[in-house]
Amino acid sequence: MKKTFLIAAMICAPFxxxxxxxxxxxxxxxxxxxxxxxxxxxxxxxxxxxxxxSIEAQCTDEAxxxxxxxxxxxxxxxxxxxxxxx
Amino acid sequence: MAQGQTPLGGRSAPRxxxxxxxxxxxxxxxxxxxxxxxxxxxxxxxxxxxxxxTWHVWIGWALLAILxxxxxxxxxxxxxxxxxxxxxxxxxxxxxxxxxxxxxxxNRETLPEYPSHNPAGAVMVYALWAxxxxxxxxxxxxxxxxxxxxxxxxxxxxxxxxxxxxxxAEEEADEEGKGAGGAWAKEVHEVAANLxxxxxxxxxxxxxxxxxxxxxxxxxxMLRKS
Numbered sequence: 001m002k003k004t005f006l007i008a009a010m011i012c013a014p015f016x017x018x019x020x021x022x023x024x025x026x027x028x029x030x031x032x033x034x035x036x037x038x039x040x041x042x043x044x045x046x047x048x049x050x051x052x053x054s055i056e057a058q059c060t061d062e063a064x065x066x067x068x069x070x071x072x073x074x075x076x077x078x079x080x081x082x083x084x085x086x
Numbered sequence: 087m088a089q090g091q092t093p094l095g096g097r098s099a100p101r102x103x104x105x106x107x108x109x110x111x112x113x114x115x116x117x118x119x120x121x122x123x124x125x126x127x128x129x130x131x132x133x134x135x136x137x138x139x140t141w142h143v144w145i146g147w148a149l150l151a152i153l154x155x156x157x158x159x160x161x162x163x164x165x166x167x168x169x170x171x172x173x174x175x176x177x178x179x180x181x182x183x184x185x186x187x188x189x190x191x192x193n194r195e196t197l198p199e200y201p202s203h204n205p206a207g208a209v210m211v212y213a214l215w216a217x218x219x220x221x222x223x224x225x226x227x228x229x230x231x232x233x234x235x236x237x238x239x240x241x242x243x244x245x246x247x248x249x250x251x252x253x254x255a256e257e258e259a260d261e262e263g264k265g266a267g268g269a270w271a272k273e274v275h276e277v278a279a280n281l282x283x284x285x286x287x288x289x290x291x292x293x294x295x296x297x298x299x300x301x302x303x304x305x306x307x308m309l310r311k312s
Contacts, residue, residue, distance in 0.1 A: 029249045048244045055249055073249035
């Protein structure tokens with residue numbers, strides 16, 4: 001049973017990683033809505049800040065990788081997703 | 087006039103006074119305070135706080151105020167703090183660096199002493215000030231001249247408010263031309279900030295070498311009066 005679970009987890013892992021926010025996702029135009037939407041997509045928000053006319057959400061995925069998700073403050077849509085380390 | 091100081095008549099470069107300024111320049115409290123305040127501001131904004139954050143902007147404004155006070159002091163302060171005491175002269179700076187290297191290489195010649203910054207130090211001071219002014223001005227351009235209080239209010243909206251209100255404010259700023267040039271300002275801000283740190287490291291190395299060549303700690307007069 002354990003072995004089956006492990007294999008299933010290994011097969012599903014790449015798909016889980018893909019369940020990140022992507023460009024075009026509408027996450028909301030305030031911090032509360034965006035936090036909930038990003039958490040639902042697998043990225044826990046640690047900070048928001050305004051940058052060059054966008055809202056930058058810093059969030060961490062399940063693998064503890066830090067991402068920068070840029071949101072259009074007018075529409076609430078994700079415009080860019082960047083690996084924070086890059 | 088500072089202790090052990092000679093009058094300065096030249097306009098192109100600080101005049102050396104070999105053997106007459108054994109203690110070197112005595113820096114007044116404002117020079118000492120502004121020196122370390124700038125050092126702390128640079129280290130804080132470069133290494134410790136978040137770029138664009140409220141602290142970053144507060145410290146940037148404080149840095150601008152410190153520079154303004156120091157520049158005014160360059161006209162009205164004591165002799166060793168005045169711009170006329172350490173006018174930039176790249177050729178004199180090169181001559182001083184060559185003399186310093188000869189001294190460090192074992193030459194017995196006496197290294198010239200100056201009542202203010204030596205010529206190499208003077209060039210470094212102006213280069214650092216120019217880069218610090220550039221960092222401050224581009225920072226103002228990037229924030230549209232918003233005060234730290236306005237920046238804090240904006241961050242409060244980002245964290246708890248309706249983001250569409252930020253769009254409205256930004257569109258109004260664009261109409262007034264305040265938002266223009268943000269992209270180039272960011273590039274220049276980052277390059278100038280890196281240059282400030284590189285120059286500061288060279289400055290520290292220069293102070294260490296000069297201290298070794300002169301046989302006294304040049305950091306001490308920047309910490310206390312004697």
